[in-house]
Amino acid sequence: AQSVTQLGSHVSVSEGALVLLRCNYSSSVPPYLFWYVQYPNQGLQLLLKYTSAATLVKGINGFEAEFKKSETSFHLTKPSAHMSDAAEYFCAVSESRYTGFQKLVFGTGTRLLVSP
Amino acid sequence: GAVVSQHPSWVICKSGTSVKIECRSLDFQATTMFWYRQFPKQSLMLMATSNEGSKATYEQGVEKDKFLINHASLTLSTLTVTSAHPEDSSFYICSASREFGEVGIQYFGAGTRLSVL
Numbered sequence: 001a002q003s004v005t006q007l008g009s010h011v012s013v014s015e016g017a018l019v020l021l022r023c024n025y026s027s028s029v030p031p032y033l034f035w036y037v038q039y040p041n042q043g044l045q046l047l048l049k050y051t052s053a054a055t056l057v058k059g060i061n062g063f064e065a066e067f068k069k070s071e072t073s074f075h076l077t078k079p080s081a082h083m084s085d086a087a088e089y090f091c092a093v094s095e096s097r098y099t100g101f102q103k104l105v106f107g108t109g110t111r112l113l114v115s116p
Numbered sequence: 117g118a119v120v121s122q123h124p125s126w127v128i129c130k131s132g133t134s135v136k137i138e139c140r141s142l143d144f145q146a147t148t149m150f151w152y153r154q155f156p157k158q159s160l161m162l163m164a165t166s167n168e169g170s171k172a173t174y175e176q177g178v179e180k181d182k183f184l185i186n187h188a189s190l191t192l193s194t195l196t197v198t199s200a201h202p203e204d205s206s207f208y209i210c211s212a213s214r215e216f217g218e219v220g221i222q223y224f225g226a227g228t229r230l231s232v233l
Contacts, residue, residue: 041125041226043122043223043226044209044211045224049219090160097220102213104162104222107159108157108159109159
């Protein structure tokens with residue numbers, strides 16, 4: 001069975017500092033990996049996805065993530081945090097790319113706090 | 117594009133009553149929609165997969181007679197919590213899926229907070 005572990009329920013950074021949100025996954029087949037962001041009172045929004053095309057994936061808002069098979073990790077980074085990045089971030093894994101069979105398994109989320 | 121609307125955003129009901137939650141894909145057709153449940157400080161847990169025109173597929177441990185799902189059109193899926201009880205109080209989130217290149221992408225609604233008194 002697939003699973004996702006997000007280390008750190010809260011991560012605090014200063015504006016302009018590096019953002020690193022950790023995600024480790026478990027999957028019995030080559031995984032499809034996703035990072036979603038949730039702002040207050042809004043639905044989850046896709047930041048980026050890994051589909052085996054490239055190990056370094058660039059997403060929206062300056063975020064990127066690197067797939068490391070040997071470490072079963074898919075950590076999310078951003079070189080310089082902005083106040084608007086404060087939100088809840090979810091990592092998710094799926095064993096299928098097909099919409100009808102794409103059961104997403106989510107991590108417990110990491111709340112990113114950005115201080116001035 | 118790819119907007120998913122969920123209604124209502126918050127509902128309070130008495131124990132024993134039924135509550136219907138709607139999930140609409142506003143600008144695309146979704147053959148598959150998903151329903152999730154989220155408990156405080158916990159992850160989203162998949163409840164069921166809903167395909168247009170067919171019966172929903174429920175995850176293990178989810179009571180299909182308690183959580184009725186209808187996916188009557190390519191843009192609308194509904195979740196009805198029947199005979200709701202306080203333990204059904206939770207945050208319910210839907211998503212609608214569409215193909216995006218080499219993988220399907222799920223687009224999420226903002227969620228419905230259900231409080232059962």
